[in-house]
Structure formats: C-alpha cells, structure tokens
Amino acid sequence: MNQRPGNQLFDAYFTARDMREVFCDQGRVQAMLDFEAALARAEAHLGLIPQAAVAPIEAACRAGHYDFAVLGEAIATAGNSAIPLVKALGKQIATTDAEAERYVHLGATSQDVMDTGLVLQLRRALELIESDLAQLGETLSTQAQRYVATPLAGRTWLQHATPVTLGMKIAGWLGAVTRSRQRLQELKPRLLVLQFGGASGTLAALGAQALPIADALATELHLTLPDQPWHTQRDRLVEFGSVLGLIAGSLGKLGRDISLLMQTEAGEVFEPSAPGKGGSSTMPHKRNPVGAAVLIGAATRVPGLLSTLFSAMPQEHERSLGLWHAEWETLPEICCLVSGSLKQALLVADGLEVDAERMARNLDLTQGLVLAEAVSIVLAQRVGRDTAHHLLEQCCKRAVAEQRHLRAVLGDEPHVTAELSAAELDHLLDPAHYLGQARTWVERAVAEHSALTA
Numbered sequence: 001m002n003q004r005p006g007n008q009l010f011d012a013y014f015t016a017r018d019m020r021e022v023f024c025d026q027g028r029v030q031a032m033l034d035f036e037a038a039l040a041r042a043e044a045h046l047g048l049i050p051q052a053a054v055a056p057i058e059a060a061c062r063a064g065h066y067d068f069a070v071l072g073e074a075i076a077t078a079g080n081s082a083i084p085l086v087k088a089l090g091k092q093i094a095t096t097d098a099e100a101e102r103y104v105h106l107g108a109t110s111q112d113v114m115d116t117g118l119v120l121q122l123r124r125a126l127e128l129i130e131s132d133l134a135q136l137g138e139t140l141s142t143q144a145q146r147y148v149a150t151p152l153a154g155r156t157w158l159q160h161a162t163p164v165t166l167g168m169k170i171a172g173w174l175g176a177v178t179r180s181r182q183r184l185q186e187l188k189p190r191l192l193v194l195q196f197g198g199a200s201g202t203l204a205a206l207g208a209q210a211l212p213i214a215d216a217l218a219t220e221l222h223l224t225l226p227d228q229p230w231h232t233q234r235d236r237l238v239e240f241g242s243v244l245g246l247i248a249g250s251l252g253k254l255g256r257d258i259s260l261l262m263q264t265e266a267g268e269v270f271e272p273s274a275p276g277k278g279g280s281s282t283m284p285h286k287r288n289p290v291g292a293a294v295l296i297g298a299a300t301r302v303p304g305l306l307s308t309l310f311s312a313m314p315q316e317h318e319r320s321l322g323l324w325h326a327e328w329e330t331l332p333e334i335c336c337l338v339s340g341s342l343k344q345a346l347l348v349a350d351g352l353e354v355d356a357e358r359m360a361r362n363l364d365l366t367q368g369l370v371l372a373e374a375v376s377i378v379l380a381q382r383v384g385r386d387t388a389h390h391l392l393e394q395c396c397k398r399a400v401a402e403q404r405h406l407r408a409v410l411g412d413e414p415h416v417t418a419e420l421s422a423a424e425l426d427h428l429l430d431p432a433h434y435l436g437q438a439r440t441w442v443e444r445a446v447a448e449h450s451a452l453t454a
Contacts, residue, residue, distance in 0.1 A: 014294060016132075019339035022124050023332040025068040031117035032085055033061035035221070039108060042216035046209055049103035056097035057089075057104055065092050080325075082110035107198055107206040107213070111231050111319065115195035118331075119223065122240065123192055125335045126184065132342040133181050133247070137449045139349045140174040143167075148442045151431040152268055152359040153370060155260075160370050163363060163431040166269065166354065168438040169257065171445035173349075176250035178449050183243045191236050194218040197229025200318045232315035234327070241331055244338045245306045251341045252299020255292035258348060262289045268359045272351025291344040298341040305334050363431050368406030372396050374434045375410065375425070382419045391415055 011020055021027055040057040043049045066088055074084030086105045094101040105113075148167035153160045196214045197203060203210035218225040230236065261269040271291050308330045312323040363370065372392050380388035395416070399409045407429045410416045420428070427433055 014297065014340040015336040016128070016339035016343045019125060019128055019336050022121050022128070023336060025072075026063050027121060028081070028117065029066060029068065029071070029085065030063040031120040032082060032113045033063060033089070034120055035108075035113050035116045036086070036089060036105060037061040038220035039105070039217055040103065042213050042220050043103070043106060045216055046212050048206070048209055048213065049106060050099075053097070053100035053103045056093050056100035059096070060089055060092040080110050080114060082113040086110075086113070107203065107210075108196065109199050111324070112196050112198070112229075114328075115231070116221065116223070118237075119192060119195065120221065121332070122237075122335070125339075126188070126191075128339060129244075129247070129335070129342065130181065130184055132339070132346060133177055133184070134453060136342065136346055136349060137174060137177045137181065137453070139346065140170055140177060141446045141449050143349060143352060144170040144174055144442045144446060147354065148439055149432070149435075150354070150356050150359065151363060151435060153363050153365075160363075160366055162370055162373055163434055165435055165438040165442075166359070167442045168435075171442040173250070173254045173257075174445045174449055176253070178445070178452055180243065180247045180250060181452055183246065187239055187243060189224060191240050192223055193226040193230075193236065194221065194223045195229060195231070197231055201229040201231055203229075231318055232320055232324075234309070234313050234315065234324075237327065237331055238309045238313060241306050241309045241334055244334050245302050248298045248302040248334075248338050248341055251295045251338075251345050254345060254348075255289075255295025255299070255341075259289040259292040259296070262287075262292070266358075266362065268355055268362060270353040270355075271348050272353060291348040294344040295341050295348075298337040302334055302337055305330050305337075360431075367399060367404065368429050369396055369399065371429050371431065371434055372406060374428045375406075375416075375420070378424070378428060379416065379419055383415075 011017075037058045040049065040054050044051045044054045066085070071081065071084050071088065074087075075081050078084050090101045090104050093104055144167045146167070147170060148165060150166045151163045152166055152169075154162050154164040194214065194217060196217055198205050198210075203214065206213055215225050258269060258271060260266065262271065270287070271289055273287065308326055312320075312326045312330075315323045372395075376388050376392040379391065382388075383391070391413070395409045395413055396406065398404075399406045402409070407425060410420075410425055410429075411422065416425075
C-alpha cells in the first residue's frame with residue numbers, strides 16, 4: 001500500500017488539516033510560483049518583457065507540474081528551494097515557448113521568491129487563525145454569559161480561596177482571545193508586505209523601472225510595498241511568531257484550567273465526551289483531558305520554536321548564512337501548532353460539561369472557611385479591623401479543630417452574635433452573596449469581544 005511520507009500519526013492531533021495544507025510542499029511551491037507569475041505580469045505591464053511571454057509563464061506556474069522529491073534532492077545541493085524551482089520552471093516553460101523562458105525570474109533573487117511566497121502563505125494562515133479565534137471568542141462569550149452566576153471555589157496557590165464564578169473564569173479566557181485578535185489586526189500592515197530587492201537589495205538589474213515594477217508586483221499580489229527590502233531585517237516575521245506564541249500560551253492557560261477542573265478530586269468542568277475519547281489502554285474508567293493536552297503541549301513547544309526566530313534575527317549584511325535557513329521550518333511549525341491548539345480549544349469550549357452541584361459541594365469542603373473574609377469585613381465595621389480579624393481567626397481554628405462548620409462556630413460565639421444576627425450570618429456564608437464584581441467582569445469581556453466582532 002502506498003502511503004504519503006510525513007508525520008501522519010500525530011498531524012491530526014496537533015495540527016489543523018487546512019493549516020497543514022498551507023505549509024505542505026504543494027503550498028510552499030505554489031506560493032513561490034504565484035510570485036513568479038505575478039512578476040511576469042508586472043514586468044509585462046510596464047513593457048520590460050513581452051506580453052506574449054506572460055501566458056506561457058503563468059501556465060507553468062502550477063505546483064502540480066513539479067516533482068517535489070526531485071526538488072528536495074536538488075535543494076540539498078542548491079542551498080535553498082528557489083534555485084532548483086526556478087530552473088525547473090524555466091525548463092517547463094521552454095517545452096512550450098523557448099522565447100518566454102528567457103524572461104522568467106527577471107530581476108529577482110531567490111530570497112525574494114521564498115520570502116514573498118512565505119508571506120502569501122502567512123496571509124492564508126492569518127485568515128485561518130483569525131477565523132478560529134473569532135469563533136472561539138463567540139463560543140466563550142456565550143459560555144461566560146451562561147455561567148455568569150455559577151459559583152465555584154476560587155483557587156490561589158492551588159488552594160481554595162474566596163468564591164468566583166465559572167462565567168468570570170471563562171471571561172478571563174475570552175479577554176485573552178480578544179487581545180490576541182487585536183494584536184493580529186495591528187500587525188497585518190507590517191507583515192503582509194512584498195519582499196523584492198534583487199541580488200543585494202538594490203534592484204539594480206531593473207534600472208529605472210525598479211520601483212514601478214516593485215509597485216506593480218505588490219499590486220498583483222495584493223501586498224503592500226515596504227519602504228525597502230527586508231532580506232536580513234526579520235522583525236516582521238518574529239513579531240508574528242511572537243503573537244502566535246501569546247495565543248499558544250493563552251490557550252495553554254485555558255487547557256491547564258480545564259485539566260485541573262477535570263481532576264477526580266475536583267470534577268467540576270469536563271471536556272465534551274465522545275466514543276473512544278480520553279480513554280486508557282488499561283483502565284476502562286478513565287476520562288482523560290485529551291483536548292487540554294494539545295493546548296498545554298502547544299504552549300510548551302511554541303516558546304522553544306519562537307526562541308529560534310529571535311536567535312536568527314542578527315543576520316549578516318545583506319543575505320544571511322544559516323540564520324535565514326533556521327527560519328524555514330520554524331515559523332510554519334508554529335502556525336501549525338497554534339492551528340491545532342485552536343481546533344481543540346473550539347471543541348472543548350463548545351461542549352463544556354459543567355457540574356454545578358459538584359462545584360457547590362466543593363465550595364463547602366472547608367465548611368465555610370472560604371467565606372471567613374466576608375464575615376470579617378462586615379464585623380470589622382462594627383468592632384474594628386484588628387478585633388474582627390483576630391476573632392475570625394480564632395473561630396476558624398476552632399472550626400478546623402472541632403471539625404464543625406464555620407457557621408455553627410460563629411453562632412456559638414457571643415462576641416459575633418452580639419454584632420451579627422442569624423440572618424446576617426446565613427447571608428454572609430452563602431457563596432452566591434460574595435461574588436463581588438464577577439458579573440461586571442463578564443459583561444466587560446463580552447462587550448469588548450462584541451465591539452471587535454461588529
């Protein structure tokens with residue numbers, strides 16, 4: 001049986017299929033060929049090459065004409081992918097029009113082809129990421145509003161703190177998604193630009209027509225013409241990689257929270273279930289957070305890849321040796337990891353299974369201790385802060401030592417009952433009455449998301 005070589009075993013788990021298609025061999029080659037076809041059109045438009053040469057060049061600029069295995073072998077000798085591709089392109093054109101073959105790649109250099117091809121790929125990658133982020137934001141917005149008043153234990157240093165709401169926690173995830181969407185919008189004008197400088201960035205081979213051709217080429221590719229070529233100025237790509245790193249980290253936070261809430265000891269929020277999902281090869285009862293694992297895995301892997309991009313920034317003179325090469329697979333892999341993380345996040349967020357009763361029971365595991373602050377604050381207004389704090393501290397210690405609910409201990413303490421009625425104590429020890437601005441935080445996160453989406 002014939003099988004396509006590659007990392008097929010893990011791709012479906014860690015990478016979205018549509019993103020892998022952007023950065024597969026077909027996608028890479030086609031993006032470079034799109035540059036060559038656009039260059040021919042731009043140069044013909046300005047009279048640098050015959051208009052008759054355009055059609056044969058365009059006809060040859062189809063990735064399906066080329067053997068990627070042969071190209072791969074040639075790259076090992078040539079040192080980059082553009083050199084053997086341009087040679088193969090010339091041969092392909094010559095089979096139908098030997099005259100047109102003379103005009104292919106005129107005035108360009110290999111890095112122009114590869115970098116602009118990469119930008120074309122990144123534009124498509126951006127579209128996919130932005131679409132998934134918008135969808136994730138909408139799902140989180142819906143879930144935050146659904147659980148806006150559902151109390152659960154806040155946890156600081158992995159210990160129970162005062163109550164929060166599930167909606168507030170989800171709103172935190174939503175806010176991070178919204179900020180990442182804003183960052184992507186802001187960087188687009190800097191990222192989606194043409195690379196066209198020729199041999200050493202001067203475009204000398206094109207003479208007086210250099211700038212008009214560069215402008216026409218940018219127009220053909222629907223890219224912006226930058227102030228100058230950026231062969232060894234890689235900040236645009238690293239900025240994009242950095243934002244992807246932030247996205248991976250924010251999704252990792254979501255995955256970490258979900259995995260902790262799914263722990264047997266908590267059992268409050270779960271990934272959606274499906275046949276065969278999250279099982280164990282030996283333990284039939286297991287329900288593992290397999291989606292969260294992808295989110296955490298990507299958040300762990302992307303920073304290392306991002307460090308490669310930063311390390312490759314101090315490139316030599318007008319063309320880099322080795323540092324440019326270090327980028328070739330790095331940024332595409334970051335895109336692929338983030339795409340896989342986003343797909344899993346969408347599945348998790350859309351199908352959240354929530355056990356509000358378990359949340360309520362867990363909130364009471366400390367038998368009211370998590371609400372000691374609520375009582376102390378009200379009591380302080382009547383007997384003073386230090387007195388109230390000391391009194392509540394002693395009552396908490398007694399509750400723990402006697403294994404009694406804090407409400408019962410407080411009800412037995414004359415210094416407390418002299419100031420607070422039974423109804424007041426019941427109110428203060430109800431988690432639903434000590435949620436502070438949780439609803440406001442949800443409303444603000446939802447409003448910011450909606451404003452960006454409108």
